[in-house]
Amino acid sequence: MYLIFFNLQEMPFSLTPNTEFYCALQPHNEALKVLLSALSMSEGFIKVTGEVGTGKTLICRKLINHLEDDYVVVYIPNSYLTPDELRWAVAAELGLTDDDKLNQQALSQAIEKRLLSLSQQGKKVVMIVDEAQCLSWDALEALRLFTNLETESKKLLQVVLFGQPELDLHLSNPRVRQLRQRIGFSYQLRPMTAAEVEYYIDHRLRRAGVDNKLFSTALCKRIAAASRGIPRLVNTLCHKTLLQAYGDGHTQLKTDYIKAAISDTEDCQRQNRWQRWWPLLVMTPALLAIAGIWLWRQAL
Template identity: 55%
Template sequence: MYLQHFGMRSMPFALTPNTEFFFGLPPHVEALQVLQVALQTGEGFIKVTGEVGTGKTLICRKLLNELSAQFVCAWLPNPYLTPAELRVAVAEELGISLPQSCDQQHLTGLIQQRLLQLSAEDKQIVLLLDEAQALPDDSLEALRLFTNLETEQRKLVQVVLFGQPELDQRLAQKQFRQLRQRITFSYQLRPLQGAEVGAYLRHRLAVSGYQGAPLFSVSMIKKLTKASRGIPRLINILAHKALLLSYGEGLAKVTNKQLRAAIADTEDASPLNSHRWLWTGALLLVSLAVVGYIKGVSW
């Protein structure tokens, strides 16, 4: 694609959460600090919410990488599970060998035994759930009951919920008041601001190996911030398309034309003006850029 054209080793704006590209921007650093402090207390639920694409999964993976050997973590990236499936998933994450026939009472007993064993080894057990807004109601209640397991000194398990704002709306319901009262720490991720967007772009380009002149001017960054609303995932999509279009036209940096075309070609981007229809050729330009790369055409 455009890697050789711009002198890069890897894709700078891939959508897969990659901790190699983690950048210490205020909202992400603050979220990690809240999580680390909360986990040291050893109590209750911890909740991190944010709009789609604000970096919750990346923070979750960063936390997993940074926790000391004191912690035993069970990570459930897909929480759309029934209570029974949730217990099985937790058991598997804790390394419990399950017999072929195991009813829910027996399974709960095995989990408690394993938690007590780890606690006796001075381990702290943390259950992390990504996309927690997708948890069925019964499974949310099952999670609350997990936190009832305790010794005289401390809880046997802590639960960290990562979710979209819909999670807050669900927990505000009367039926979840017991769970809501057990949330000891929470943090809401905010979108990136203008200066942060510029630093974010430069950081990811540097990690990818780019060493040339700035690819995005100050005015381009302002437009990109407005179109993306400061959401990292949208920033990545728009920057990637703008670079692809620039490569397709043989340019050394992004210009207003490529950025506007990238914005017009992105479903959730905020248009810069009301004449969005003028830029509907963006997808065609992307296709031409790819064809040019595949055929080795000199642009």
């Protein structure tokens, strides 16, 4: 595509979470530090929430890469599971039998036995659940029961939940208050600032092999405003901008390319429409109040 045209070694703005392109920005670094610290203290539940596209899955994969050999990771990328399916998924990640003739009680006992064996070997088991906002009430209860497994001195299983803000709403329900009380650490990912967006864009381009600054500060500010600082939207806009420039045969990026990319990205279009109308919406109550006072005085 435009790799050779811009002297790139690989695609800089792919939407696939790639830890090789991890950018050490404050919100992502803080989230990673919270996770590693909480895991070292053997907390039962740890929670990270953030809007769609803020980098939760990338941090999830970065965390897995950071964990040392004394950790065993049970990774659940698809949380839309029944309690029975969740137990089978955990069993598969722990390398247990796939004999589907086992009843749920026997399966739970096999999982507990495996966790105890790993603990005796000095291993820590961490279950990482991505898209945790999709967990049903029953699945959440099954997760809580997993963390009941413990020795006299420590938990046999720790659970890290990654989810959208809907996860917090889910956990606020009284029916899962027992699980909520077991969440020792939480972190909420925020969008990037304009300065962070510029650093993020430059970082990804450098990682892809470009030394010169393709996106000027002014262009980065436009992208930051349109994307609301959400990394996934930043990637989308930058990719479309490079495509536009490549199609025109220009290595110099123009404002028109950014505008076209924004117009072609639905989530950015909705934001732009709101930005155009919000001053009027804010001013309308004040104007009505002024008109009401004027009419009242005319009636006197």
